[in-house]
Amino acid sequence: MTRTDTRSPAARDTTTREICAQIDRLVDARSARVAAHGPHFAELWELAVRRLQGGKLLRPRLVMGAFDTLASGTTAAPRAAALEIAAALEILHFSFLLHDDVIDEDLVRRGEPNLVGCLVAGKMPGNTIAAPPADGSGDTTNRTLHWARSSGLLVGDLMLTIAHQIIARLHLPEHARTRVLDLLEAAVTETVAGEYCDVGLADGAFVPDLSLVLDMTRMKTASYTFELPLRIAAVISEAPPAAEIQLGEVGRHLGLAFQLQDDLLSAFSPSDSHGKDQFSDFREGKETALIAYARMTNAWPSVEQLLGAEGFSDDSGRRIQRLLTECGAREFIETLVQDQIRTALQVLTRDDCAVPQATSRFILGLVDSLDGRRA
Amino acid sequence: MTRTDTRSPAARDTTTREICAQIDRLVDARSARVAAHGPHFAELWELAVRRLQGGKLLRPRLVMGAFDTLASGTTAAPRAAALEIAAALEILHFSFLLHDDVIDEDLVRRGEPNLVGCLVAGKMPGNTIAAPPADGSGDTTNRTLHWARSSGLLVGDLMLTIAHQIIARLHLPEHARTRVLDLLEAAVTETVAGEYCDVGLADGAFVPDLSLVLDMTRMKTASYTFELPLRIAAVISEAPPAAEIQLGEVGRHLGLAFQLQDDLLSAFSPSDSHGKDQFSDFREGKETALIAYARMTNAWPSVEQLLGAEGFSDDSGRRIQRLLTECGAREFIETLVQDQIRTALQVLTRDDCAVPQATSRFILGLVDSLDGRRA
Known part of the structure; x- marks a missing residue:
């Protein structure tokens, strides 16, 4: 099946095209089975698949870039398996986004x-879903929202299942397949733990402090976004164990830097540069590291009044921006981002570094190209 | 780790004890990794694991009963793998219940x-979660509910992951492992499709009719509850292909009968016999086959007024019960249940039946012992 490619032309290098084709193959192989469960479900699937294909492919590109540089020169390296893993990680990422x-x-x-927004807006192809009434009247709108959110949850379950199914079927030697499964399970567990901490902080179930918030930030993103792709690439290219461990370290530091940078962008950039509602983190009262730092300063009483408050406005958002800048939270987090990147570089330039220079160069190039936007 | 066993003594035969021990082993193997993500997450895990162990183990008992009768007499049958699959299906079931x-x-x-109810009630061990205020006042209660529901979603993701991880690591010949993965993916896809249809009907996104509602009923339960365990048992015991296909047929009929019987119990039995709020299906406006039948009768205008209405009371519930009985919906569904069971028996007694008599006897015994209560 040919689909409109919504990615920017610049990003469509050879590897990216291979990743996209692999995702398409894995999705298409499942479309007939999905369609067998009726037209409603087939439409939901098509809508979801279009959204799956809109990402920047950060995790798959990390897998392939690391794999190609690590496996360079070896003959029997299982590149087909690497591509399948790359696609599986994008599908895993999509399931996390949905949830x-x-x-x-x-x-x-x-x-x-x-996906939820599309369902609510009644944008289903074939237009079989009734849109909520234009006057936004209560019960119907609530039921439509409930149905759309439940659908997001269910499609997320299906995508999580497919990601695992792809990994479970890899044609790899038994020891490598088991190691990839270990890494996948550890990463999902850590991501779930991080999300649980995130929602507990946002809803006031846990007492916030900077150390807990930084742990949460690391857990919910760093592990599956950077550490998992780099370590899997090391395992299947049969890199030395030291290289896998060092790539894991690098991944954790870069992953934390990436998520903190994302928090900075959410807080300080206009909406169109990071793809979410402007001020959505402030509106939802998200407990980011910026906020956790601000708690320890004199600015806190003013921030607290505005954050997640009833009647939150763009003006509230701009006032929080000013307060976070004045109290030093912004600078503190910016410095932390730089520290994490520097530490990652130190691992890659140590005397005992087992990571090939080509792999290090690839990682550094990718870091330079990342602007921390949600990928 | 030893846990209080909440199952009734009568149910704890040897196979059931083996299944429980297998679930414990698989859970315990993961507890240390979970605990590494902090005390909050470890408490959530412990709470979830206690709930996982409260079920009637219908699906695992189907796997083991079918496997033991199918593999009887063969020497190298992989009983350890069967036990792991049995445990994985209970964990999969738990993840579906959570979502x-x-x-x-x-x-x-x-x-x-x-799990959500426990979290809301602040029953976390160690009591670190603030309970909602006794006066039930708005915002705090809403945030606690949001946090508890999000936690249920996240634990469900983890359990879905663990179920797949167990299946992916089975020590089975490649062809058998792949077939088990195929069956698992097909069952999850069908269950998700059924749930999607269920919520779409309940929220008014899809036009209800009896045929769609029966399809939904079959998809959301029959496949993973009966067909999946029986077919997996056939695959790993290396039963002839005809036996697997016939067991699949039997499973689909029994699964539909089981879910319809469950709908009947929800509608007509007192709360303590089926373990849900009495009248919860009516209160939520669930589109069961009973309701879909009633739509086609003169009773519909009266049922429609009460179903899922604001101010729903026990009296509304009792009136719906009377209406469903008088309009013939109850009898129609009771007859359908008997038809499905009869068709299943016909498959097992046909001349070309490839299912061993011992397996048929096991299935019939289990059907007799089932009262259709949510297991």
Whole structure:
């Protein structure tokens, strides 16, 4: 099946095209089975698949870039398996995004309606879903929202299942397949723990402090976004164990830097640059590291009054921006981002570094190209 | 780790004890990794694991009963793998229940608070979670509910992951492992499709009719509850292909009968016999086959007024019960249940039946012992 490619032309290098083709193959192999469960479900699937294909492919590109540089020169390296893993990690990421949007009650992602938003707006192909009434009247709108969010949850379950199914079927030697499964399970467990901490902080179930918030930030993103792709690439390219461990370290530091940078962008950039509602983190009262730092300063009483408050306005958002800048939270987090990147570089330039220079160069190039936007 | 066993003594035969021990082993193997993500997450895990162990183990007992009778006499049958699959299907079932409770906004399951209900009631061991205020005042209660539901979603993701991880690591010949993965993916896809249809009907997104409602009923339960365990048992015991196909047929009929019987119990039995809020299906406006039948009768205008209405009371519930009985819906569904069971028996007694008599006897015994209560 040919689909409109919504990615920017610049990003479509050879590897990216291979990743996209692999995702398409894995999705298409499942479309007939999905369609067998009736037209409603087939439409939901098509809508979801279009959203799956809108990402920047950060995790798959990390897998392939690391794999190609690590396996360079070896003959029997299982590149087909690497591509399948790369696709599986994008599908895993998509399932996390879907559940994240359900939890956050978001209707927008990457600057356009997310799956829930599309369903609510009645944008289903074939137009079989009744749109909520234009006057936004209560009960029907609530039921439509409930149905759309439940659908997001269910599609997320299906995508999580497919990601695992792909990994479970890899044609790899038994020891490598088991190691990949270990890494996948550890990463999902850590991500779930981080999300649980995130929602507990946002809803006031846990007492916030900077150390807990930084742990949460690391857990919910760093592990599956950077550490998992880099370590899997090391395992299947049969890199030395030291290289896998060092790539894991690098991944954790870069992953934390990436998520903190994302928090900075959410807080300080206009909406169209990071693809979410402007001020959505402030509106939802998200406990980011910026906020956790501000708690320890004199600015806190003023921030607290505005954050997640009833009647939150763009003006509230701009006032929080000013307060976070004046109290030093912004600078503190910016410095932390730089520290994490520097530490990652130190690992890659140590005397005992087992990571090949080509792999280090690839990682550094990718870091330079990342602007921390939600990918 | 030893845990209090909440199952009735009568149910604890040797196979059931083996299944429980296998679930414990698989859970315990993961507890240390979970605990590494901090005390909050470790408490959530312990709470979830206690709930996982409260079920009637219908699906695992189907796997083991079918496997033991199919493999009887063969020497190298992989009974250890069968036990792992049995445990994985209970964990898969638990993940579906968790997400089902999130979607249905239920706080009770099996007659006691479910995971969400426990979290809301502040029953976390160690008591680190603030309970909602006794006066039930708005915002705090809403945030606690949101946090508890999000936690149910996240634990469901983890359990879904663990179920797949167990299946992916089975020590089975490649062809058998792949077939088990195929069956698992098909069952999850069908269950998700059924749930999607269920919530779409309940929220008014899809036009209800009896045929769609029966399809939904079959998809959301029959496949993973009966067909999946029986077919997996056939695959790993290396039963002839005809036996697997016939067991699949039997499973689909029994599964539909089981779910319809469950709908009847929800509608007509007192709360303590089926473990949910009495009248919860009526209160939520669930589109069961009973309701879909009633739509086609003169009773519909009266049922429609009461079903899922604001101010729903026990009296509304009793009136719906009377209406469903008088309009013939109850009798129609009771007859359908008997038809499905009869068709299943016909498959097992046909001349070309490839299912061993011992397996047929096991299935019939289990059907007799089932009262259709949510297991």
